[in-house]
Amino acid sequence: MTSTDTTAAGVDIENLNVSFGDTHVLKGANLSIEPGEFFAFLGPSGSGKSTLLRAIAGFGPTPTGRILIGGEEVAHLPPWKRNVGMVFQSYALWPHMTVRRNVAFGLEERKLPKREIARRVDISLEMVGLVDLAERRPAQLSGGQQQRIALARTLVVEPRVLLLDEPLSNLDANLRIQMRRELRELQQKLQLTTIFVTHDQEEANTTSDRMAVLNDGIIQQVGTPMELYDNPANLFVATFLGTANVLTGVVEDTDNGAQFGSSNCAPIPLDTEERGPRSLVFRPQNIAIAPANAPVASDRVRIDGTVSHTEFLGSIIRYGVSVGADTALVDDQHRRGAPVFAIGDEVSLFLQQDQITMLKD
Amino acid sequence: MASVLTPGQRGPAVAGGLIALFLIFFLAVPMVQVVVVAFQDPNTGALTLINFVDFFRTSLFQESFINSFYVAAMSVVLSSFFALPLAYFTTRFNFGGALLIQTLGIIPLIMPPFVGAVAMALLFGTNGSVNLLLDEWFGFTIPFMEGLNGVIFVESIHYFPFILINLSAALNNIDRAMEESAQNLGASGTRLFRRIVFPLAMPGYVAGAALVFIKVFDDLGTPLLLNINNMLAPQAYLRITSIGISDPMGYVISVILVAFSLLSLWVSLLALRGKDYATVQKGGGGLVRRDLRNWEKNGCYAVVILILLLVLSPHLGLLLLSFGTIWSFSVLPDGYTIGHYVTVFSEASGYITNTLLYAGLAALFDVIIGTGIAYVVWRTGLPGRKWLDYGATAALAVPGVVIGIGYLRTYHGFNVPIVDQPLASWWVIIVVALTIRRLPYALRACVAALQQVSVTLEEAAENLGATKGRSVWRIVVPLMSGGILAGFVTSFATASVELSATLMLVAVDSDAPLAYGIYEFMQSAAGRGPGAALGVIGVVFVGLGTYISHRIIERGRVTRESTAIVAEGAFA
Numbered sequence: 001m002t003s004t005d006t007t008a009a010g011v012d013i014e015n016l017n018v019s020f021g022d023t024h025v026l027k028g029a030n031l032s033i034e035p036g037e038f039f040a041f042l043g044p045s046g047s048g049k050s051t052l053l054r055a056i057a058g059f060g061p062t063p064t065g066r067i068l069i070g071g072e073e074v075a076h077l078p079p080w081k082r083n084v085g086m087v088f089q090s091y092a093l094w095p096h097m098t099v100r101r102n103v104a105f106g107l108e109e110r111k112l113p114k115r116e117i118a119r120r121v122d123i124s125l126e127m128v129g130l131v132d133l134a135e136r137r138p139a140q141l142s143g144g145q146q147q148r149i150a151l152a153r154t155l156v157v158e159p160r161v162l163l164l165d166e167p168l169s170n171l172d173a174n175l176r177i178q179m180r181r182e183l184r185e186l187q188q189k190l191q192l193t194t195i196f197v198t199h200d201q202e203e204a205n206t207t208s209d210r211m212a213v214l215n216d217g218i219i220q221q222v223g224t225p226m227e228l229y230d231n232p233a234n235l236f237v238a239t240f241l242g243t244a245n246v247l248t249g250v251v252e253d254t255d256n257g258a259q260f261g262s263s264n265c266a267p268i269p270l271d272t273e274e275r276g277p278r279s280l281v282f283r284p285q286n287i288a289i290a291p292a293n294a295p296v297a298s299d300r301v302r303i304d305g306t307v308s309h310t311e312f313l314g315s316i317i318r319y320g321v322s323v324g325a326d327t328a329l330v331d332d333q334h335r336r337g338a339p340v341f342a343i344g345d346e347v348s349l350f351l352q353q354d355q356i357t358m359l360k361d
Numbered sequence: 362m363a364s365v366l367t368p369g370q371r372g373p374a375v376a377g378g379l380i381a382l383f384l385i386f387f388l389a390v391p392m393v394q395v396v397v398v399a400f401q402d403p404n405t406g407a408l409t410l411i412n413f414v415d416f417f418r419t420s421l422f423q424e425s426f427i428n429s430f431y432v433a434a435m436s437v438v439l440s441s442f443f444a445l446p447l448a449y450f451t452t453r454f455n456f457g458g459a460l461l462i463q464t465l466g467i468i469p470l471i472m473p474p475f476v477g478a479v480a481m482a483l484l485f486g487t488n489g490s491v492n493l494l495l496d497e498w499f500g501f502t503i504p505f506m507e508g509l510n511g512v513i514f515v516e517s518i519h520y521f522p523f524i525l526i527n528l529s530a531a532l533n534n535i536d537r538a539m540e541e542s543a544q545n546l547g548a549s550g551t552r553l554f555r556r557i558v559f560p561l562a563m564p565g566y567v568a569g570a571a572l573v574f575i576k577v578f579d580d581l582g583t584p585l586l587l588n589i590n591n592m593l594a595p596q597a598y599l600r601i602t603s604i605g606i607s608d609p610m611g612y613v614i615s616v617i618l619v620a621f622s623l624l625s626l627w628v629s630l631l632a633l634r635g636k637d638y639a640t641v642q643k644g645g646g647g648l649v650r651r652d653l654r655n656w657e658k659n660g661c662y663a664v665v666i667l668i669l670l671l672v673l674s675p676h677l678g679l680l681l682l683s684f685g686t687i688w689s690f691s692v693l694p695d696g697y698t699i700g701h702y703v704t705v706f707s708e709a710s711g712y713i714t715n716t717l718l719y720a721g722l723a724a725l726f727d728v729i730i731g732t733g734i735a736y737v738v739w740r741t742g743l744p745g746r747k748w749l750d751y752g753a754t755a756a757l758a759v760p761g762v763v764i765g766i767g768y769l770r771t772y773h774g775f776n777v778p779i780v781d782q783p784l785a786s787w788w789v790i791i792v793v794a795l796t797i798r799r800l801p802y803a804l805r806a807c808v809a810a811l812q813q814v815s816v817t818l819e820e821a822a823e824n825l826g827a828t829k830g831r832s833v834w835r836i837v838v839p840l841m842s843g844g845i846l847a848g849f850v851t852s853f854a855t856a857s858v859e860l861s862a863t864l865m866l867v868a869v870d871s872d873a874p875l876a877y878g879i880y881e882f883m884q885s886a887a888g889r890g891p892g893a894a895l896g897v898i899g900v901v902f903v904g905l906g907t908y909i910s911h912r913i914i915e916r917g918r919v920t921r922e923s924t925a926i927v928a929e930g931a932f933a
Binding site for chain 2: 057058059061078079080083084085086088089090092093094095096105106109110153154157
């Protein structure tokens with residue numbers, strides 16, 4: 001804590017499986033987290049993200065596979081020998097101890113001299129700006145204060161890795177934004193390898209260097225937030241990160257090159273070498289909307305449809321456009337006086353080839 | 362086996378193993394022993410039903426069986442008679458006496474029925490205060506205490522709160538909306554009561570009634586003190602103490618007592634299982650209450666006061682007896698003295714110190730074992746852990762007499778090395794019996810306390826470097842302390858007046874606890890005064906204990922509410 005030169009440790013997960021009885025909740029996870037990286041596990045509830053985090057800390061059923069922290073195998077170690085700091089979703093502050101006793105706990109268990117403990121507790125409380133509250137009980141603190149104390153209690157033992165289990169979910173919206181900035185700043189200052197579990201993609205996007213998207217116990221994709229958003233590896237990632245339109249069909253050869261055919265819409269010419277069943281994925285903000293039969297530019301794909309609903313959201317108008325049996329969502333920038341389409345209007349949608357992601361599943 | 366355990370499971374596994382051994386040696390083995398002997402030919406040792414055939418062919422046993430059943434059933438009827446109006450008044454009307462009635466519910470429980478039995482004979486017997494007055498004023502008497510009537514009367518006065526508490530809880534949990542929607546759909550008056558209120562309240566009533574039935578069926582002290590020997594529990598006691606531990610009849614009776622205990626536990630479980638309608642819906646807060654007209658209010662008060670007087674009569678009688686000089690053929694004692702207390706403290710203080718020692722140790726073991734079981738069952742994944750819970754709870758189905766007989770049979774030949782004495786007659790066996798008897802209650806208190814402590818609080822400690830043992834010691838146990846203390850005090854209080862197992866296991870008078878002392882004193886007319894004084898002391902023990910544990914639980918609730926804010930997020 002006194003210095004930032006605590007050597008950060010990387011975390012490697014190799015073929016990790018966790019089962020609760022007959023329920024297989026984590027299925028063969030492989031992951032490599034760099035030293036000093038801020039890494040997010042993102043996924044819906046039940047995706048296995050918390051299970052993976054808890055396995056790293058040594059909680060939950062004994063997993064199979066390997067967990068390496070700083071190159072050292074830890075899967076066989078009990079939680080108290082791993083030196084990974086975890087901040088719990090509920091903060092888990094001990095109600096029968098003062099803030100000071102809470103923060104001192106980990107150092108006491110490490111049998112440090114009393115003066116050293118007092119010194120480090122003070123530094124740590126100062127770091128989170130709550131020295132004044134040292135003699136309070138947790139129940140007398142607000143949610144945000146409790147969270148800082150939980151963080152101070154974890155950081156004071158200088159863990160090799162910091163694990164955060166949905167740390168912001170119990171805070172109100174404003175505080176959440178402030179705390180995630182503070183977390184990021186603190187992490188940058190300490191250069192501490194940090195793993196952050198969340199179901200909120202905005203939280204993951206704003207804090208993390210890289211993230212892993214989990215679903216159904218499987219790591220779906222790993223990368224920077226922008227990579228994942230722009231180049232989702234599968235439909236789950238595409239639809240979980242932001243809003244995505246999906247058309248399913250088959251890419252076939254025609255005289256004019258590749259063409260995407262679907263029972264739902266007119267054929268769409270594509271510039272691709274791939275053939276076979278595919279899904280086309282594109283974002284609502286990457287589509288231009290125009291009256292029916294407007295001329296099409298050469299680098300654009302045209303899709304025809306009918307407006308089925310509209311939502312005025314202020315900066316944009318979100319149109320739902322029926323394309324055969326599918327509905328595509330289109331976000332149109334709103335400017336004062338610009339023409340607006342009504343339900344039932346025939347429209348053409350224009351889409352740049354390079355904004356389309358083609359997926360196999 | 363050890364290889365499948367994670368490092369954190371070794372400590373709990375050892376603790377669980379030790380507790381399992383304790384339960385096996387002091388609950389399972391003695392009970393199996395009792396059952397085996399009951400089904401064994403006393404001469405050849407072969408498996409047989411001959412003992413049961415003998416039992417039901419002997420007219421004394423037939424009579425005892427019928428008497429026990431009759432007394433238990435009639436006690437349920439009479440208890441219901443006391444409990445129903447009280448439950449009805451408090452849940453249906455805006456009645457000022459409601460708090461009084463709720464408090465009244467605990468009063469009989471702090472004194473076991475046998476303690477007040479002799480005093481009740483003096484108040485309600487043929488020549489007791491009430492009948493003397495009735496005879497003088499109206500020229501007739503009521504045989505309250507004649508034969509089995511006495512047992513029924515005394516037991517009902519003590520145990521009716523079980524029905525009152527369960528029934529009131531059931532009535533209070535009925536959502537007002539259920540009554541209102543029935544009215545909305547056209548039901549009212551007796552139809553509403555019969556079709557909605559009665560079925561919803563029934564499970565609570567049955568659970569309470571089953572408890573009363575079995576408490577009375579198993580009770581040993583009350584019939585003995587009222588000199589009624591032709592019932593099952595007294596017969597078991599007399600056979601074992603007068604004929605000896607090889608007489609099979611005591612074992613046959615034990616098996617019957619256990620069978621009935623299991624039956625009534627099963628009935629009350631069945632009544633409550635899946636019938637917990639009330640908790641499905643929150644809010645509502647009981648049935649609609651209406652205000653009483655003046656004459657109705659007076660009527661209610663009259664009924665409540667009459668029942669209150671009845672309920673308090675054993676306590677009053679005991680107090681009079683403990684301070685009275687001579688009390689015979691008169692409404693009140695001839696004079697008053699503190700001599701009996703002096704006698705007790707100068708000559709019989711051993712009873713009191715023994716009680717403090719035995720009940721204190723038993724309560725201590727109970728909370729230690731209770732905490733251990735609660736932790737192993739709820740916080741570890743150890744295989745077979747549920748059996749610890751089942752095992753400890755099974756003690757509920759074993760009457761004190763049966764525990765006593767089981768220990769005598771199993772351990773009379775087992776010499777404790779250093780003290781060189783059979784385990785069955787060493788004072789420690791009394792502590793063990795009390796521990797086993799009170800364990801189910803202490804266990805529930807500990808489980809409730811543990812469930813208040815979120816698992817993440819323990820995980821946080823482990824995460825910061827505390828081992829399993831250190832986390833339990835520094836985090837779990839301190840946070841459970843309120844519940845543990847309440848469990849200790851309750852166990853202590855109830856163990857200090859336990860008689861049935863003690864009666865069988867006391868080998869020498871110097872080892873005897875208070876309950877035994879009361880029983881001994883009450884045997885002779887001259888001993889009644891000091892016996893009553895001891896009884897009063899016992900009641901003070903239990904009353905104080907109950908009050909303290911109540912206060913602890915209340916205080917715990919306040920602390921918990923403030924910590925609940927912290928824990929709330931855990932399930933968000």
